[in-house]
Structures are given as C-alpha cells and as structure tokens.
Amino acid sequence: MRWINTKPGPAMRLMLMLAPFVLLVIAYSMGSAARLADNPSDKLLPALASLTDAINRMAFTPDVRTGEYLMWVDTTASLSRLLWALGISTAIALLFGMTVGMFPYVRALLAPFIATISMVPPLALLPILFIVLGLGEAAKITLIVIGVAPAMIRDLALKVIELPREQIIKAETLGGSSWQIALRVVLPQTLPRLLTCLRLQLGPAWLFLIAAEAISADSGLGYRIFLVRRYLSMDVIFPYVAWITLLAIIMNFALDRLRIAIFPWSNLERQ
Amino acid sequence: MRWINTKPGPAMRLMLMLAPFVLLVIAYSMGSAARLADNPSDKLLPALASLTDAINRMAFTPDVRTGEYLMWVDTTASLSRLLWALGISTAIALLFGMTVGMFPYVRALLAPFIATISMVPPLALLPILFIVLGLGEAAKITLIVIGVAPAMIRDLALKVIELPREQIIKAETLGGSSWQIALRVVLPQTLPRLLTCLRLQLGPAWLFLIAAEAISADSGLGYRIFLVRRYLSMDVIFPYVAWITLLAIIMNFALDRLRIAIFPWSNLERQ
Amino acid sequence: MSTIVLDNVWKEYGDQIVLEKVSLTIASRAFVALVGPSGCGKTTFLKMLLGEEAPTRGTITLDGIPLMAEPGPDRGVVFQRYSVFPHLTVLGNVLLGKAFTGSKIAARLFGASKRSAVEEARQLIADVGLAGSEDKYPAQLSGGMQQRLALAQALIMKPKVLLLDEPFGALDPGIRAEIHVLMKRLWHETELTVVMVTHDMREAFTLGTRVIAFERPRDRPEERERYGALLSRDIDIWPPRIAGEPSIFAPDRDDPVMPLGLAQDDLAPTQGDNP
Amino acid sequence: MSTIVLDNVWKEYGDQIVLEKVSLTIASRAFVALVGPSGCGKTTFLKMLLGEEAPTRGTITLDGIPLMAEPGPDRGVVFQRYSVFPHLTVLGNVLLGKAFTGSKIAARLFGASKRSAVEEARQLIADVGLAGSEDKYPAQLSGGMQQRLALAQALIMKPKVLLLDEPFGALDPGIRAEIHVLMKRLWHETELTVVMVTHDMREAFTLGTRVIAFERPRDRPEERERYGALLSRDIDIWPPRIAGEPSIFAPDRDDPVMPLGLAQDDLAPTQGDNP
Amino acid sequence: QAKTDFKVAWSIYVGWMPWGYAADNGIVQKWADKYGITIEVTQFNDYVESMNQYTAGAYDAVTLTNMDGLSIPAAGGVDTTAVIIGDFSNGNDAVILKDQTALAAIKGQPVNLVEFSVSHYLLARALESAGMSERDVNVVNTSDPDMVGAFQTPDVTAMVTWNPMVSEILALPDATNVFNSADIPGEIIDLMVANTDVLAANPDFGKALVGIWYDTMSIMTADTPEGAAARQAMGVASGTDQAGFEAQLAATKLFPTPAEAVAFTTAPELATTMDRVRTFLFDKGLLGSGAPSADVIGIELPDGTVLGDAANVKLRFTASYLSMAADSAL
Numbered sequence A, B: 001m002r003w004i005n006t007k008p009g010p011a012m013r014l015m016l017m018l019a020p021f022v023l024l025v026i027a028y029s030m031g032s033a034a035r036l037a038d039n040p041s042d043k044l045l046p047a048l049a050s051l052t053d054a055i056n057r058m059a060f061t062p063d064v065r066t067g068e069y070l071m072w073v074d075t076t077a078s079l080s081r082l083l084w085a086l087g088i089s090t091a092i093a094l095l096f097g098m099t100v101g102m103f104p105y106v107r108a109l110l111a112p113f114i115a116t117i118s119m120v121p122p123l124a125l126l127p128i129l130f131i132v133l134g135l136g137e138a139a140k141i142t143l144i145v146i147g148v149a150p151a152m153i154r155d156l157a158l159k160v161i162e163l164p165r166e167q168i169i170k171a172e173t174l175g176g177s178s179w180q181i182a183l184r185v186v187l188p189q190t191l192p193r194l195l196t197c198l199r200l201q202l203g204p205a206w207l208f209l210i211a212a213e214a215i216s217a218d219s220g221l222g223y224r225i226f227l228v229r230r231y232l233s234m235d236v237i238f239p240y241v242a243w244i245t246l247l248a249i250i251m252n253f254a255l256d257r258l259r260i261a262i263f264p265w266s267n268l269e270r271q
Numbered sequence C, D: 001m002s003t004i005v006l007d008n009v010w011k012e013y014g015d016q017i018v019l020e021k022v023s024l025t026i027a028s029r030a031f032v033a034l035v036g037p038s039g040c041g042k043t044t045f046l047k048m049l050l051g052e053e054a055p056t057r058g059t060i061t062l063d064g065i066p067l068m069a070e071p072g073p074d075r076g077v078v079f080q081r082y083s084v085f086p087h088l089t090v091l092g093n094v095l096l097g098k099a100f101t102g103s104k105i106a107a108r109l110f111g112a113s114k115r116s117a118v119e120e121a122r123q124l125i126a127d128v129g130l131a132g133s134e135d136k137y138p139a140q141l142s143g144g145m146q147q148r149l150a151l152a153q154a155l156i157m158k159p160k161v162l163l164l165d166e167p168f169g170a171l172d173p174g175i176r177a178e179i180h181v182l183m184k185r186l187w188h189e190t191e192l193t194v195v196m197v198t199h200d201m202r203e204a205f206t207l208g209t210r211v212i213a214f215e216r217p218r219d220r221p222e223e224r225e226r227y228g229a230l231l232s233r234d235i236d237i238w239p240p241r242i243a244g245e246p247s248i249f250a251p252d253r254d255d256p257v258m259p260l261g262l263a264q265d266d267l268a269p270t271q272g273d274n275p
Numbered sequence E: 001q002a003k004t005d006f007k008v009a010w011s012i013y014v015g016w017m018p019w020g021y022a023a024d025n026g027i028v029q030k031w032a033d034k035y036g037i038t039i040e041v042t043q044f045n046d047y048v049e050s051m052n053q054y055t056a057g058a059y060d061a062v063t064l065t066n067m068d069g070l071s072i073p074a075a076g077g078v079d080t081t082a083v084i085i086g087d088f089s090n091g092n093d094a095v096i097l098k099d100q101t102a103l104a105a106i107k108g109q110p111v112n113l114v115e116f117s118v119s120h121y122l123l124a125r126a127l128e129s130a131g132m133s134e135r136d137v138n139v140v141n142t143s144d145p146d147m148v149g150a151f152q153t154p155d156v157t158a159m160v161t162w163n164p165m166v167s168e169i170l171a172l173p174d175a176t177n178v179f180n181s182a183d184i185p186g187e188i189i190d191l192m193v194a195n196t197d198v199l200a201a202n203p204d205f206g207k208a209l210v211g212i213w214y215d216t217m218s219i220m221t222a223d224t225p226e227g228a229a230a231r232q233a234m235g236v237a238s239g240t241d242q243a244g245f246e247a248q249l250a251a252t253k254l255f256p257t258p259a260e261a262v263a264f265t266t267a268p269e270l271a272t273t274m275d276r277v278r279t280f281l282f283d284k285g286l287l288g289s290g291a292p293s294a295d296v297i298g299i300e301l302p303d304g305t306v307l308g309d310a311a312n313v314k315l316r317f318t319a320s321y322l323s324m325a326a327d328s329a330l
C-alpha cells in the first residue's frame, strides 16, 4: 500500500495523538533535571514540583494582600477585556462588513481604507491609544479591536460579496428592498461566518491583550506574566501560558459548537 | 434603484477611495494644531512640518555618530529578519503542511499538536527563546517563525486535504507512488496557496518582528519605534508606522503578483 | 395580460457583442423555450428580461411599459442553482416573498397575516409536492426537490412572467420527467408567461408553446467582437398548446419512443418486477 | 485478456447496505454501461473496481487474480470532474503517467525518453482532437475538451480496464455527440474493457455492448439499513457490437428519431443556412 | 485652573511601591478627603508609558527619576515640579559583568541596557570613572523585564540594569557587580513630580501628595508587625516577597522623614548632579533634535537659581511642600 492510503486505527490514532505531548513533557523534565543539577536555583526550567507549587500558590491560596486568588482575578480581568473586545469587534465587523459587501458606494469609500488600516502595526500606535483613551480598560479593549476588527471586516465583506448573485436577484424578484435583503438574506448567511471569523481571530486577540496588559494594568494574565518576568519566574509563567492556551482552545471549540447549534444549516451546507 | 444596485462611476470611485485618507490628514492637522496651540513643544501630534523634518533627519541625513542613514539601516535590518523568518516558515509549512495533509499517520501524529501549539501566545515564551537562542538575530527570527508557522502549516494541510480525491485516484491510476504524487500533483497545487498564506501572515509577522525588536536590538524599524517611544518622539514614530504600512502593502501586492506570474493557472482557476 | 415586446435589442459587454438585433413579441401566457449552444447569450437574454442587465441598444416593454431597470416582484425567476436560500427552511423560503411585501421594516410576519401567509405557503408547498418537508433545510432536499421549492417560492408572488434558466439541467432524467408534469400543470393553472432556457431539446419541445434558438453565425475569435448571436429559429409547436386547455392529442409527450424496453426517463421498476 | 469477475459482492458503509449480492462477469473488451437511479451505488461499484474501496463481502478478480487493494496503472479512470490536473498544461497532463513510470524519483522525463514520450503524447492528443491546445491549461478548455484530455491522459497508460463515472454528464448535448464518436473509436482501436456509469439511457444504448442496471427494491428509510441495491437488469445489446468490428447495421445510432426538424443533439446550423 | 479631581500615575519600582500600598490602604483616601479633593492613583506596569501619559497631559503627577523628568516631560514642554524627593538609588542600579570582576574589562564588549535610561547614565559615569567613554563599548538596547533572561544567554557579557533585576542577576554564579549607584550617591533620584500649572492652581494637591507619602513612610519604615506587613504587601505587589523587597530597600537611600528630604533637596550637590545629567542628555540628543546647547531647558533649583535658559524653565525642584511636612503644616 502507498503511504497515502494507509490509515491508523482508532487506538493507534489516540497513541499517535498523545505521543508529541508526552515527548514534550519528557523533554522538559530531562532539560529541567539537567539544568537543576548544574545550578539548583536555576529558574528557567523549574522542576515539575515547583510548577505545582506555583499553581497552588497562584490559583488555590488567597493572596496575602487582597485575600483574592490571583490566578482567578487575572483570568476574570483578562477574559472580560477579551470578551468586550471581541463583542465590539463583532459588532463593527458586522456593520462594516455587511455594508461594504452589499453597497458598491460604501465599498468604494471604505474598502481601500480598511485594507490600508489592516496593515498598520497596532503595537506601534500603543502610546497614542493610551493617551487618547486613558489607561483604563478602554485602551486595552481598543487595542484588541484595532488589531482584530479590520481583518474581520474584510473577511465578512468578502463573504457577502461571494454570496451567489442569483440569491440576491431572487430576493429582488420576491420584492425585497435593500434593507429587507440585508436583514433576511445577507445577515443570516453572514452570521455563521462571523463566528468562524471570530474563531480565527482568537490568536491575534490574545496577543494584543497580552501586549496591552504588559504596558498598563494591575491584573490580568498578561500583566502577571510580564510582572514576574522581571524575576524570570518561569514557575509562574509556564502555568499561565498553559492556562492561556487551554482557554484559547476552549473558546475556539465553543465558538464552533455555537455556530453549529445556532446555525444548523451552515453545517449541512458543507457536505 | 435599490442601493445595492447603484454603482459609482470611475471618477466617483476614485474620489470616494481618497476621501477617508484626506479626512484622516485633515483630522490629524486639526488635532495637531489644537495641541500645539496649548503647548508649543507638545510631542504627541507633531505638526506636518515636524514630521517632514523628522523624515529628513532619519532618512536623508547621515547620522552624526555612524555616518549612516538611520531609516535605511533600520529598514534593511528589519526586512532581512522578516525575509529570513518568512523563508524559514515557508519551508517548515511546506514540509509539515504537505505531510500532515497527505499522510494519515503523520496527520494523526501532528495535527492535534500543531493545533495546540498554534494557540500558545509566543510573546509569553520569549525568555526561554532568548536563553536557548541568545539575543541575536536567531531569537528574533525564531519568534516570528513560531508566531507564523503553525497557522501556515494548518492552512496548507487543509488545502492539501481539500484536493479532490478524484485527482489523487487519477494520479494513482497513472502509476504514481506517494512520493511522485507529492512531488508532481500535491506540491505544485499547494505552492500558490503557500504564497497566499504567506500574504495573510504578513500582518502577524510584522507584529512579532516589532515585538522582538522592542526587546533587544541595535537597529530595526521596531527597535527605533520603541527607542524613541521613550521620549515620545511621535515625529519619528508616525513616519515609521507609515513606512511599515507601506512596506507591508507592497509585499502583499508583490506576493500576489508573484503567485500569478509563477502559477498562471491558479488565477485561471478562479473564474 | 403580460405581453413582452423586444424591439431591436443588442447587448454588448465591453468590446464583445453578445446579442444582435433581437426583435420578438412574446404573447401573454406563452411558454417560450429558449435553446442555443453554450455561451450564445441565453442567460444574458434572460437577465435583460429580469432587469438585471440593461440592453445596450433597443427597448424591452412589458404590456407596453418599458421594463423596470431592476428585478422586481412582477417577474419570478428560477436558476439552475442558488435559487433557494440555504439558511431558511422550506416554509421559510416560500414565506420570504410574503414577508418582504407584508412587513417593510422587520421583513417578518406576525399574528393573523402570518397565519394566512403560512396557510398559502403550505398549500403551494403541497402543490409542488413538498408536503411534509416544510421544516427541512434545502441542503436536506434532493436537487429536484430544491427546484420544486424554487418554483413554489417564485409562484407565491404571483408574477406575470416566470423566467427559468436551465431549471432542471442538473436533475436526474427520472426526476426531470416528474417535474415536467408539475411545470406543465403550473403553467396551465396560473396566469403566467414563461420563458425557459434549456439545453435539452426534448424538454424544449415537451413544454414549450414556442421554441426559439439563438445562434452565433460567425464565431471565429476575430469575429466575436463584431458579430453577436442572432435569433436564428422560431418554431411554434404544432398542434398548438394553449394555457389552461388540454392538448388536442399527444396529451403527454413525456414518454417518447424508446429503443428498448426500459423507461427512458425513469428506472422505476415495472410493477411486480421486484426480485 | 482482461476479464473481470465479481463473486457475490456486498458493500456496506457502517450500518447502511449499499450493494447486495452482485455477481457479474465482464468479458474482455466489453463496453458495459451502468445505469440506475441516483444514490443506488454506481459510483461505489466503480470505486470497488478501482480498488479505492474494498468489498465488504465477496471477491473481485481481474483475469483470475484478486484486484489490487489500490488504484494502479492497469485501470484507467475518468470522472465527471477533477479528472485532469489544473496546474499542468494539456501536454503535461498527458505526459504525467509516462513521467511516473519512467522516472521514480524526479517523476520527470529528460532527454531521449522525454522526446519519445512527448511524441506519443502529442499523437494521443491529436487522436482525441486536441491538437493545437497542447500548451493550454485545463481552465482554458471547455468541459468537453477537458474530458477528451482526461481520456487521453488515461489511455497513455494502456490500461486493461477503463472506468468512466458519468464522464460526459456535464457536457452540452452537441459536444456529447461528438465525444461519443470519439469514445467509440477509441474502444474499437484499443485493447480495452470499459465500464461506464451514465444517467443517460440513450448514451448507455449508443455506446454499450451490455447495459446493466442497479436498483434498490426496498428504499423506505427503515429498509435502507437492511437492504441494498441489486443488479436488477442486464441487457446485451442486439445486434451485438464487437470491439474492433464494424456494426452489422445501424452504423451510427447517434442520430435518433427526432420529433421536429432540428438536430436533437446539436444546434449546429445546416449547411448554407447562415443569414 | 482650580479643580478637584486629580490623577496620579506610578510604576512598579522599589522606591514607588508605597503609592500602591497607600492607595490600597486608605491613606490616599484619607488625605484626599482632608483637602476635599479626589485622587485617582493608577499603577503602570510600564514605566515609560506612565511618563508619556503624564507628558501628554493624561495625568497630573507621576513618579520618575530626575533624569527622565528632564528628558521626557521637561523636553516635551510640560513645566514640571518635583513635589517629593523620596529616595536616591544607592546600589539599586548596577553595572554587571559576566565572568569578569573588574570594570576595566568592559572595554570592547556589547553592553545590554535600556538605552537613554538611568542605566545608560550610570554606564556613562562608570566609564568616565575608569577613563573610558561610550565609544569603548557597544550599547545594545534591551527591554527591562527581559534582562534576567537575557543575561543567561551566551552572547551577553555586560549589562546595566536596576532592581529587582539586579538582585536576580547577581544571584547567578557568574555575575559580578562592578559598579553601582552607590558609587555615585545621590545622582539617581526618585521623584514624585506634578504639573507646575496644576500645582500652582491647586496647592492642596501637592500637600495631599506629601501627606500621603510621609504617612506611608512612617508605616513601612517602622520595625513593627504593621511595618513588616506593609513591606510584605509591597513585595508581593512587585512580584517578589518581603525578603526580596527588603533587599531592594537596602540598596535604596530612603528619606523616611521630611526633614532628611529637605536637607538633601537644598544641598548644593543637586546642582552638580543636574548639570551632569543635562550634559549627558544633550550629548545623546535627548533635549530636542534642534537643541543648540544643554542650556535650552531651564532647571530651577530650590534656592531659585536656574541652570540654563531662565526664560524656558521646565523642571523645578522645590522644598516647599516637603518643608510643610517637616513643619507639620499640612
């Protein structure tokens, strides 16, 4: 049999899937042991026990100063920023994506501008952002929105433009006005793509969140990572990174489930 | 006529296209004038003349200390990092994307791992990167590769999986081995997508480049922006941001032209 | 009444002439079948009747009034694909036109108007043979069922003119035969002028009252810019079919002569033939 | 010789039985046309002959040897779509098989072997009527030309068996008639056993030496899991067509009886009919 | 322009941690209430950003060093007054070499530091003390949170940074502190500065800041359980613990009483220091790209004398608010 035609069975598949993760843990343990043998106070690759300690300390022991569980406080702070930002980006992307996609005048007006905006590196504009918006949540949320919305707008507008012209004609022969067609034909077919789009932007959104929290905050997952980075406290950084990754994976998965649950037809279509 | 059916003529289109850019310049000038009226040495929104001065100083006047043109030095440093990183990412994405897409065993082994990796926020892992790779070019290039390659691998693997099964069967009936099919059927059809993929990753690549240069460097566009951020020299930051945006737009455009030039069939296909 | 008159209509795309000097009068309640080789401009012709494209020269009138420059509810349409909305159920697809005309802002019906519209829609769905599938999405229907749905969806608007662009081109022969019967019934029962593009000669002669062919007499590349397709044949079916009246003979032309014993359009087993 | 023997073949996907107890002997150089309603398992059957799917029960042998579990160069195939490679020119598509067999690692030919392969490919391209289009990409060809290309590409491997899955289903009737003539010629001239799936009865009877129908006698949803499709009809064409020998009569059945004056398959104008 | 709502920015550094503690423990509230104003205290993770925000007008007061006060707000045209001189760095900033024990060995090496920061100034002073200049080394800009990681990479051999990174790095086996701010005592000064116009119109704001500061000082410098708890809280807030924080305090010359601060502020050495600083900044082009000399910006000293252009005074040192605290006149 050619390699391209040989397929692993279910058990084999599971084993293969787990292998790289197991290897990673083994490699880490070995690296850690080697470094700690050299220098017992090495902080770069803490022993698994130190990681557990740190998790325990951050997540399950109340902070002496505030009595709160730091990791939990950081998580809620970051997630609320992220969700606000994604919510706002979604609203913006929907509004602009739909109008740019549907109306040739709006497209002529905004498409080149949005294409240009989407190429501006948002990190470079951070100082202005903070000065214009102050240091509160607004600036952090705006950074994420600026980083994420242009790509979403372009993606949605493309999706709208790609709707078969036949559908629009059909809707017109059914007596639909621009508004009615937007509301009943274009919008509902755009929404599932919006969720997919959101899913694709989760990575960049986390990135900008961390960048924003690095500069100004008093809680948040990114804040903590940058705070303890001064001490090279990898025992805190690793669990935080793993936690962020897990949150991202869960959000990714949840968004896809959500799409299928709300828009069952969008999955039928695929096949 | 319904709005969705009214289209601007070519002259109108040009005017509409330019309008937001003109408005932006006007808004900036007004904001700048207002702030400078308050505080003549305000640095946040420098007058257009100060921007010109700064461009002149950075781009067309040799630096007193080194005799070099700073903006030119920064540009070559950044572009060489970016191109190295994109080259390496491309090679990695091609290798893994093809094998994950073609071989069910490799897919079972690597796909979940790569999906997980692509969710890890690379900025958080910087300290490890530095310690493993040093502070030089290697670490910066690697940061970009880590930030960009997983998404490219996934995209390419998907593209390979989406190749019609009929094509693969046809190739098998022509006597192709796995290797031959990879080389003559899958690879050439994947390459145009690779260029598109690269184009989509330009934004993130610039982002990681700037982040890497912010952390440690002695030249580069991101280095300069973060250095002068220390004394809020927006007169330098704005031209640099505009220049980065322009470079990104040019690269974006060039990659698309390149795809059409090398793979003319990939554009025929579209229609 | 819904007579369509085309007077010396030309259509050009940039340098390329697609259709040349088409003059034609389509009588009310006619069923015009439009045939011609691929790329000769059949779809373009239909788009002009729709108002989706404007003629480069010449005029098109419907009952003496120049056509609206946009598709509107007086002209229904069914395409080969993409005629139904994938995000709406069968019922939702048929209701959509009612919702558009009955509710300017929300484009949704409520209360009594909704109840009466649903009733009308259900009746139409049953008419096209989709009773029982009201809550399915198009992706859950076969190709033939989707085209029936597209018909029902267009017919609820009671259009004067129904335009069909190869509506059954992608269907199985067996399914096509069934839908021909439906199409004929609808044409007889509804006040409709129909223009249908088809690739299938038998379909044209089975359904049409008149068969029109477009053709491009000069089709070498260097000629394409100077000459378009012409109306090359115009055949009235004999014996004439008249909407609402039974055919004088050959009541069903859907079963043509067959070279062998199998039913040509349909492989449904003969009764008692099961193993 | 290339006789295919199927012995009590069943095919199931999970719970669903697709094909039931298919036993069949396909003689060397036969041209089997396979018909049946949509979804009855024709493509599945072809995939088993290809080696792309394995039968759940039963055996398939080619010249007495069990079929390879994978598609290989002894069996050529043409699908309705995606049979040619969009990134290769016409010549590149036809050369690909030669490159695979002639160059294990590079999968590209050079020097003398390249020259001879190019010559052979050009001959085949001319044979299928594509001379002059050697350097075009498939997207620059019409649907009919693409299928001709797919045939040439398969034939350069000199397969024992040629499997066709509705190869002409998406083509214009006029173009289809032309390619039927080609198909017939190729079958006569090449050492080929052909199995062709089609929806078009006339095509089946025009080309086949034998027409086979699959059918699912029990097709209610609750029955689909317990009963599959059966081989329900098996008709040898009379008078028999024999590969390489001219037909005794009806030398070309491609022009059947027509209800009216137009050529049914082709709207090409009669000579001297231009305006 | 009189107003009642004020915004104060501070960033995470040993000498400024009291601000966070004061905000968390009602001390800010207490003094704001006393003067009938509100003070919003905001923590910044990024020091540079806090100064930029202040310079752009988003904040009324900010914590910074004497050098950054001159190069950022003053050079940015914002007339700034140092309300509190809280401490000077007495070892918190250090030049660290890897596998070398003498400062002279720095010659020819790349030196990782935050360019144009106090580290850069410290390096300049260190080189000067060893008869070298910046031409003898090769400066590589490196961001402060990454210093500890960066030091462990093979290609980094010399580094200038501040605490808490200094103590982390010195804990590594191959690191040696070859020069530090204790060698130039009183030159790197940590301040709380406020916008001069705001202060002039609202002297109560300045009084409240001083009041908050010395209330907090008296708690955190006390050798009591309450003092220990305060130091622990500040340690945790800065990402370490009580011991770590106290180690950093040991390298900081804190003025626990207003009297000591007044004495330092009014001493003649301040003029010398500021002259050195402005010369350094001018050499680096940080006083404005067109600046003809180090005199472009005027620096007013507590006795009213001005260094540089008296018509363009943008940075002012004053002992008046500190004196009020010393005199218990708040």
Ligand SMILES: Nc1ncnc2c1ncn2[C@@H]1O[C@H](COP(=O)(O)OP(=O)(O)OP(=O)(O)O)[C@@H](O)[C@H]1O
Pocket (backbone or CB within 6 Å): C013, C018, C036, C037, C038, C039, C040, C041, C042, C043, C044, C045
């Ligand atoms: N928007 C357009 N711009 C330019 N040329 C067009 C456009 N639409 C159609 N054409 C050209 O007009 C000619 C007629 O196209 P049309 O789609 O009407 O043909 P058709 O008869 O419907 O063909 P088919 O049977 O393949 O559907 C073709 O040559 C086509 O390339």
Ligand SMILES: Nc1ncnc2c1ncn2[C@@H]1O[C@H](COP(=O)(O)OP(=O)(O)OP(=O)(O)O)[C@@H](O)[C@H]1O
Pocket (backbone or CB within 6 Å): D013, D018, D036, D037, D038, D039, D040, D041, D042, D043, D044, D045
């Ligand atoms: N990989 C598969 N997994 C599960 N079921 C399948 C698979 N492939 C085909 N089927 C089912 O097997 C049945 C036969 O499918 P097949 O494609 O062979 O039909 P067909 O006769 O070729 O139909 P058509 O005329 O539409 O091409 C269908 O019910 C189909 O849903």
Ligand SMILES: NC(N)=O
Pocket (backbone or CB within 6 Å): E013, E065, E089, E092, E093, E118, E162, E188, E189, E190
């Ligand atoms: N403020 C400092 N770095 O002493």
Ligand SMILES: [Mg+2]
Pocket (backbone or CB within 6 Å): C042, C043, C044, C165
């Ligand atoms: Mg058409």
Ligand SMILES: [Mg+2]
Pocket (backbone or CB within 6 Å): D042, D043, D044, D165
């Ligand atoms: Mg099939």
